[in-house]
Amino acid sequence: MRLRTRSIALEVRPSHKAKLVGILVNLRGGRSRGREGEPGYYPDVLARLPTCHFLSLCVFESADYDPTLVIEANYDGDSGPFWACLQHLVGDELREALRCCKRPLDHSGKLYDSITEPGSRRDPAPFLECHVMRPKAFFHGNRGMPRDRILAEASLANAVQDRLGNGEAGRDKTAEELREGLRTELMPKFPWLAEKPKPRIPLGETALDWLKLAAALFLFLHLCLVPGAVIAGLIGDGKHALLLGAASVAMWAVFNKFRKPLEGVSTTRPGLLLSRLVSNAHIVLAVLAALFLFSWPIVAAGNVLALDLEWSAAWKNSARQLGWGIGWLMLFILPGLLVWMRYLERHDSSQEAPQTDPVMLRQMVELEDWIPQNHMASVVSLRPNIPRRLVAYVGTLLIHLALRAAVRDGYLGSMRTIHCAHWAFINNGSRMLFLSNFDLSWEAYFDDFIEKAHEGVTAIWGGSVGFPPTTMLIEDGAAHGRAFKRWARHSMSPTRFWVSAYPDLTVDQIERNNRIANGLCARRLSPKAANAWAGDL
Amino acid sequence: MGGRPVSYPATSADSWKLAEPHASQAQGMIVSGYNHLPVSQTLFLEFDWDSSTSGGAWLKALEGIAPVTAADGKKDPSVGLGITATGLIKMGVEESVMAGFSAPFLEGMFQVDRMRRLNDRVGTEWSSCVREGGPLWSANTPPPQVHDTSGLMSTLPRRDDTSITTPITVDAMLILFCKDSREGRTWSDRVTEVLARCGVKVVRHRETNLEFDKHDMVREHFGFGDGLSQPIPWDPKAIEGAGRAPDHVNGIALGDILLGHVDGHHETTVGPMVTRGSTHLDDPDDPDNLDLGLNGSYLVVRELWQDVAGFWNNAAEVERELGLDSEARKERPGTWVAERIIGRAMSGDVLRPGGVADRYDPKAPANDFLFFDDDFRGLGCPLGSHMRRGNPRDGLATKASQKDSLLASSNRHRFLRRGRKFGPRIADPMVDDGAERGLIFLIVNADIERQFEFVQQVWMMSPSFGTLFDETDPLIGPGSRFTIGAEPVRRRADIANFTKLAGGEYFFLPSLPAIKWLSEL
C-alpha cells in the first residue's frame, strides 16, 4: 500500500481568522487526553483514521498575504476513504472551518456555497477532494512501511525486549539459538512471523522511479541539444568549430570570473559544484553517451522526415548534429546557465534579520518538544524573475525524482530524521509550502539541515525571497547557520492541530524494528547474520 | 585499536592561546581551566542597591579588590565574572542594548518551554532530575512579555506553569581562583564586605575545587576522572600558532566559544553595539563604538548535587541483578556498571570491547579516539553512556561514508567544560554521610541553543538517542533503563537518578572592555 502525501490550501477571510484558530485549537484541546496535553497524542483520532500516519491543520499568517488554512495528510492507500473518514470524525468542525474561508472563485464556488450555507449539513469531503494538491516533491523516511506494519513491528520489538529482560538469559546461547527461541515463543502472538516479509519497495516501483528520472533528464538535456544541432545544419564544420571555440572561450572566461562566492558569502570549500562534476566525470560521460544513443534514432528520424534523406545519410547527419549539440551543451549552454544564475545570485538581496512575530514565535515554541517528534509548517515567496522560478520548478521536480530513485534508506545526505515531508507550490506557483514531520527538536532538525544536507536545502529554497546568499545553486545558502534558521523561523506558523500515529518512534527506530522483525521472520540465519541481527536488540 | 588521526594539531586542549588583542580582552577562564589554582570561591550575587547607587559602582569597587583576569598569561590569583540578563537590566543596560543578546540568555534557564526541553519540568511537575521542592536559585527572570494584539495567546490552553520563582535570586556570579582554601576564604570575606558597601549581597557561596589525584587527574565525587575531554578551538586569525586546519577529532571554531569570531556555522556573532562611555546606541559603524559581545561568551551554570552512596549502591545492586558480581573482580562492587554509565574506566581511559583504548601518552588517557571503527555496537563504551551521549563523535554514523560528516556535525555542539566540585570527599562511597556535595557544572559556549541546550535535550535527555529507545542518560537523566552492549545480546539495567539540579542560570561572560563599559553605568 502506498503512502500518499497530500495537502489543501484555502484562503481565509481575515475577519474570521480568530474564529478559525479557535476551531482548530478546540480540536486539540478537547481531545488531547492521555498523556498530559501532549500535541500529537490522540488515540481516538487515530482509531477512527486507520490509515493516517500524520495529519496537521494550521493557519498561516503573514503580513504579505491573507491567512491561509492548510490541511496536510499522510495516509496509506486510496484518497477517497481517507477523506471520508476524516469527515466522519470532524465533519462539523471542518464545515465550520470552511465557513471561515474565502469562497473560491473557480468552479468549486457552488459546491462551497452548498456546504457552507446556514443550516447546511452537506459533507465537506467532496469540496476538500476538489482542492487536494499533489506535492511537487515529497520525502518519506521509512519508505514502503504502511502504518499497520510500523505499529505491528513496534509491538513485536517491545515483546522481544520484554522477553529478553536484562539480557541475563541470553548469555550462554548463540545469537541464532536466541533468535530461534524468541521466534517460537512469539509466533502465537505474532502469527505473521511465519510469512516472508513483503518487499518494502517492489521491483516495479524501483524501475518506474529510475525510468521517470531518466525520462525527465532526457527531455531536459535533449532540448538543450537543439541549438547546436540547428547551427550544424546552417554552417560547415570548420566555421562551426571556430564559432563554438570563440563562444565557449568567452563564456568560460566570464564563468571563471564570476564563479567564486562574493566577499562574506563563502562558507565551505568553494567550487563544490565543479568538483562534484569532476569527481563524478564517469557518470557525466555515461549520461552524455546515453543521451547520444537515445537521441540518435529520434534525430535521424527527424532528418528522414524533414530533410527527406535516405536512412544511411540520416544516421550520419544526425550523429554530426548530436555531436555539435553536445559540444554546445557542455561548452556553452551549461556554463551559460550558471553564469546567468551567478548574475542573479550576485544581485539578489537576502534578508539578514527577518523579524519573526514574537506572538507567533511564542506559540510555536510552546507547541514544540512535547514528544520526540515535531511538526513544521512554512510558506515562502519565490523570487519573481523567470530563471529563478524555472530553477525552482524544474529543480524541485528533478530533485524529487532523483531522491525517489536513489534514496531507498531514508537518508538525506547523512541525516535521517524526516518521517514525511513535502513541498508544494501554492497561489499559482508564487509561494512554496513546506510541511514536515520530523524527529527531535526543531533546532536539531535545522542543525542537521545546516550540517549534513545544506546543499540540497540550498538547491530547493535558494530561489525564495530573502534566503541567505547562495553560490552556484548549491553552495553557501543554508550553510549560513543562524541566518538560515532565522529565515526559516520567520516563514513558519504554529501548527494548531497535529496528529502522529506513532508519536514515540523515530525514523531510526522504525528501521531498527523492521530489521528485528525481518530477522525473526526468517526460518534460519547464518551465524554472522544472526549476530548482526542480535546487535539491534 | 584505531589509528591515530593523521594531522597533529599545533595546539592541544590545554595549550591553545589567543592572539592579541583578543588575549588581553577575553576572560582568562575561557582559555584556561586554572589547574594551577585548584581552589575557588564561587560567590552568587544579588543586586540590592538603592536608587542613589549607580549600576556600575560594584564593578568599580571590584576593580580594586578582585579585578577580572584576562586571558593573556598565568596569574595567581585569578577572577572570573558572569552576569545574568536580569542583572544587566538592574545595572541599567537599556532595552535596546539588551535586545542584542541571545534569546536563551534573555529568557533565562527557567523559562517554561525551556524547562520542558531541558527536562527540568514537564507540565506542572519538577522532574526527578531536580532537587525535591525545586531549584534553590536562578535569576528569577520574569516571563517574557509579548504584546499580543491578536488576543490569541490568552485564549490558547496552557498545560504548564508559566512562571517559576526560586527562593534565591542570582544576578551575577564571581569566581575567585586561588592556590589554597584559607587564602581564598580571607579574600572572599573582603570581597563580600566591599560588595556589601555597593549594595551587592552574596546570597550563596560555594567553595569549589579541582582535586588532583596522584596521577594528576581531576576526579569528581563519584570518583571518575573529569574534564578529560575538551574541544580544541581553532581560528587562523585569533589563535596563536593555529595549524592549517582544526584538529580532526576535537577541533571546533573559536566562534563557538568566543563571541565575535567565526563560529561552526560560518557566522560571526555581533553583540550589542554601544557607544563607549554612554548608553545610547549610535551609528554601529562608528569606530569609536564597542561591540559588547566581542571576546565575551555565555556561561551555563547548573549546581548539581551528587548522592555518591546512592550511585554506588545502585551500581552494585544492578551488578548483582545482572549476575556480574562474580565477574566484578577485586574492585569496589558496582565498578563494572559505574564505568559503563560513564563510558570511561576509573583510570580515565575510554572503554573498548574487551578492555580500554591504548594510550599514546602513558601519563594521560587518550582523547583522540572515535567510535565507528573501533566500537560501533557499543560493546566497550555503551551507546547510551554519559560520555557517548555527551559527545557521540562519529558514533552516530550508520555507514562508513557518513563518518566524517557525523564527526564534524557532533563537534558543532561541543563546549568547554570548566566545572568544579564542592563539598567534602566522601569517606566510604558506599555509606551515605548526609553531607551536601556535587558539581558546579559550568560551561562556556557562544550559542546556548546549539551547544548546551542541544546536548542536554537531544543527546542526554532524549529517549530516542541513536537507535536507543525509551532510555535517557544514565548519569544525569531522570532514571531509566540503560542498555549495555554485549554479545550475543545486550544487557539491560534500571538505573536511578543520583544527580539533582539545585539551581542554575545562563550568564554573560563579558570581555574586559565590556566590563569597563558596564562599570561606567
Ligand code: HEM
Ligand atoms: C553531576 C553531574 C555530572 C557528572 C558527575 C559528570 C561526569 C562526567 C565524566 C566523569 C565525564 C568523562 C570524563 C571526560 O570526558 O571529561 C564526563 C564527560 C562529559 N560530560 Fe558530564 N558529568 C555531569 C553532568 C553533565 C552535564 C549536565 C552535561 C551536559 C549537558 C555533561 C556533558 C558532558 C560532556 C559533553 C562530556 C564529554 C564527552 C566527550 O567529549 O567525550 N555532563 N562527565
